Amino acid sequence: MDILALFETHAGGENASRICCGLGFENSFRVDAVGQSGGLWLLWRSDNGEVTIIESSEQYIVATIQNGDELLNLVVVYTAPSVSRRSGLWDKLREVIEALEGPIVVGGDFNTIVRIDERSGGNGRLSPDSLEFGDWIQRLSLIDMGFLGNKFTWRRGRTENNFIAKRLDRVLCCAHSRLKWQDASVTHLPFLALDHAPLYLQLCPDVVRDASRRPFRFEAAWLKHPSFKDLLVASWDVQLKTPEALIALQVTLKKWNRDVFGDV
Known part of the structure; x- marks a missing residue:
């Protein structure tokens, strides 16, 4: 799936339409900025399947993506930087998420942290809003999908005296999504011209594994092969201690599995 979420776009109307087309996405849903404040866009390509917008506000968009048998509930969040403006948001989002069925991914700019170590600089305490955000995650049994890259997603200041950085952006999911x-x-991409770093979520990344590090597994199906017992008797070195003999047997079994049994 190729889906792009943009926050604080500071654009609307025809200008927003031109920007979306220029980014190469045929489809979009926008909560346009009011003046120079806010703006929340969701953009997607037609080959992603059927995208249905379930609900939206100036601080979130809820969509379902159906591609064949694959279903994903996507909740894109941009919480207002002012605590007063996001009053009641966690309760509303909880109602929205609890009403969804199937795998759920929730991501965006939450404008608050969960733990002290998600901040560099500032005082050493969590704000009441951070504590409320943490309680919200726990009540919904959401799982933080972690990240690769820079520890922080937002920064401000250039000197040691005024520099501050936080992990304000994250991707969460339900247990169904984590298992699926x-x-x-999730990768924290490098900072560009903005004070926030882009987040890149890959549900099915190309995972390259080192075959030499794959642990040895005894296949029960080997026992049914007519030549297995003879191979075992011929390959076991009675002059070696048991741990050493097992290591030697692993090499023989891997080769036999590949050349005779058929690698499964």
């Missing part, structure tokens, strides 16, 4: 896409990864 076990190799999914």
Whole structure:
């Protein structure tokens, strides 16, 4: 799936339409900025399947993506930087998410942190809003999908005296999603011209594994092969201690599996 979510676009109307077309996406749903404040866009290509917008506000968009038998509930969040403006947001989002069926992914700019180590600089305490956000995650049994790359997604200031950085952006999911896409990864991309770093979610990344590091597994199906017992008797070195003999047997069994049994 190729889906792009943009926050704080500061654009609307015809200008927003031109930008979406220029980015190469045929489809979009926008909560346009009011003046120079806000703006929340969801863009997608037609080959992603059928995208249905379930609900939206100036701080979130809820969509379902149906591609054949694959279903994904996507909740894109941009919480207002002011605590007063996002009053009641966590309760509303909880109602929205609890009403969804199937795998759920929730991501965006939450404008708050969960733990002290998600901040560099500032005081050493969590705000009441951070504590409320953490409680919201726990009540919904959401799982933080972790990240690769820079620890922080937002920064401000250039000198040691005024520099501050936080992990304000993250991707969460339900247990169904975590089990369905076990190799999914979130990457914090490099900072560009903005104070926020882009997040890149891959549900099915190309995972390259080192075959030499794959642990040895005894296949029960080997026992049914007519030549297995003879191979075992011929390959076991009685002059070696058991651990050493097992290591030697692994090499023989891997080769036999590949050349005779058929690699399964």
